[in-house]
Amino acid sequence: MPKPFLTFQDQIVFLETNKNLLIPNHDFALAKLKQIGYFSLIGGYKQPFKNPTTKKYKDGTRFEGIVTLYDFDEELRELFLKYILKIERHIRSLLSYAFTDKYGEQQSEYLDTANYVRGKKHAKDVNRLIHTLDKLANCNSDYPYINHQRQTYGNVPLWVLFNGVSFGTLSKFYSFTTYDIQCDVAKNFDKVNERQLRQYLGVITKFRNVCAHGERLYSYQTYNNEIPDTPLHAKLGISQKGAQYVLGKHDLFAVVIAFRYLLPNDDFKRFKASLLRCIQSYLKSLGAMSEKDLFQYMGFPSNWIKISSYRK
Numbered sequence: 001m002p003k004p005f006l007t008f009q010d011q012i013v014f015l016e017t018n019k020n021l022l023i024p025n026h027d028f029a030l031a032k033l034k035q036i037g038y039f040s041l042i043g044g045y046k047q048p049f050k051n052p053t054t055k056k057y058k059d060g061t062r063f064e065g066i067v068t069l070y071d072f073d074e075e076l077r078e079l080f081l082k083y084i085l086k087i088e089r090h091i092r093s094l095l096s097y098a099f100t101d102k103y104g105e106q107q108s109e110y111l112d113t114a115n116y117v118r119g120k121k122h123a124k125d126v127n128r129l130i131h132t133l134d135k136l137a138n139c140n141s142d143y144p145y146i147n148h149q150r151q152t153y154g155n156v157p158l159w160v161l162f163n164g165v166s167f168g169t170l171s172k173f174y175s176f177t178t179y180d181i182q183c184d185v186a187k188n189f190d191k192v193n194e195r196q197l198r199q200y201l202g203v204i205t206k207f208r209n210v211c212a213h214g215e216r217l218y219s220y221q222t223y224n225n226e227i228p229d230t231p232l233h234a235k236l237g238i239s240q241k242g243a244q245y246v247l248g249k250h251d252l253f254a255v256v257i258a259f260r261y262l263l264p265n266d267d268f269k270r271f272k273a274s275l276l277r278c279i280q281s282y283l284k285s286l287g288a289m290s291e292k293d294l295f296q297y298m299g300f301p302s303n304w305i306k307i308s309s310y311r312k
């Protein structure tokens with residue numbers, strides 16, 4: 001049966017009486033349910049605190065503990081998005097430069113299927129990508145700088161257009177552009193080839209969407225995308241199931257590894273320091289789960305902090 005509508009007060013009563021959740025401060029709970037919403041807060045962050053047998057909360061679980069996890073995840077989203085955007089800007093710059101250097105600045109070049117990978121396997125995806133670029137260049141009016149290029153010069157160069165495309169479109173452009181251009185971009189990242197960069201961008205795109213849409217990040221995984229195996233997986237001693245590493249492939253730690261390869265060293269050090277503070281602050285907070293449980297949800301090995309101690 002569909003779940004019935006409950007008032008905020010009814011939600012509090014339901015959590016206390018039916019779900020074994022301790023809510024000592026009803027005013028605090030009421031404010032948080034109004035600000036965040038039952039589905040986003042309780043539905044999104046209850047899992048670590050639930051008893052899998054009874055489907056109720058473990059004894060002693062407090063409403064504040066769920067809010068603390070939500071706040072921690074919100075801080076994680078802000079942190080990861082900040083550095084994903086740095087990578088995004090870098091890829092925009094490198095990719096628009098490499099493509100324009102080869103084909104020129106006329107928009108007809110990036111709207112020509114001949115300038116992308118050939119073959120029936122990619123034909124639909126390439127056509128879909130070009131349709132997206134064409135609509136942005138010739139029809140969209142949301143971006144003043146694109147409108148200016150269109151109206152003044154009758155041409156929107158790729159380096160201008162790219163400022164209006166999503167990271168997902170940018171990643172697809174890289175995937176469907178020709179091998180030589182992919183190599184020109186990938187060579188700017190130490191120990192990363194064109195195939196590995198495609199994998200990194202595929203995973204980062206999914207995590208960027210989670211961050212941008214305010215969804216649960218700390219336990220998110222991308223089962224249809226994974227980063228490549230790297231020397232860091234072995235140096236950190238990450239265990240394997242068969243030939244597959246069990247951590248750092250399609251979980252949040254996979255993004256940390258991607259950052260290690262795609263961010264400048266100084267940026268990565270700042271990111272790691274901020275991430276460590278964020279984790280330590282959460283673990284000291286009221287109602288936090290254990291470090292072991294937290295790392296399991298995040299896909300972090302216990303020695304993750306050593307990631308910058310090893311060569312890539």
